[in-house]
Amino acid sequence: MKETLEIIGQIFLLMGSFSLLTAAIGLLRMPDVYNRVQTGTKASTLGAILSFIGLALMTYENWVEINWVGRFAVLVVFIILTNPVSSHVLMRAAYAMKIPLSKLTTVDKLREDINNKIVEEPKDE
Template identity: 50%
Template sequence: MVDLIGSVFILAGSVFLFSAGLGLLRMPDAYTRIQAGTKASTLGNMLVLIGLAFYHPNWTFQLILVVYFVLVTNPVSSHALSRAAWLIRTPMASTTMTDALIDEEERGAGEKEA
């Protein structure tokens, strides 16, 4: 039964990792690709590591450390990549309605002038 539970977690994680790869191919611009890849790969990696913990109970502590590392580094790296893309003026998809960073930049410039 434990092997079945571990297999289900690994299969679910594989589905999310596949969807992350698919998101990288299907999304219209760099920002949505970064978001799709990060969210799906974070969950996919966590599910695969939980599945591995069921297969190898002795590795649980090390796998928890890896899950923690993934939870900390994926969002931070995603933010850094998106911010760098915005700073070098990577174009957004034509369907994007607002650019919150431009709005924030304009408000900051207005406060400096006053």
């Protein structure tokens, strides 16, 4: 039973590190800022969550005396709450700076609607 927990935890940790590595490779390879934000911040969210779950499972020996699980749970909830907010703010800043989209982009409904005066330019009040 205990060895099973440890092996499951190690598998989770490996999957998490691999996901983080994928995020970094995406950060290097993607053509423009928007796609880099996409792959760079979101794959790393899942990677961090999986790694923390794995590490929490691997510390099964002293779950009762020492507070491992609670701290890892707080970290996971914290990352789930803050990561979309910070990456969304970054993406809006990139759009407000008018950094051009890559040549692969097919459609930009937001620019069309800004030109048609349906929405305002994203900037601060």
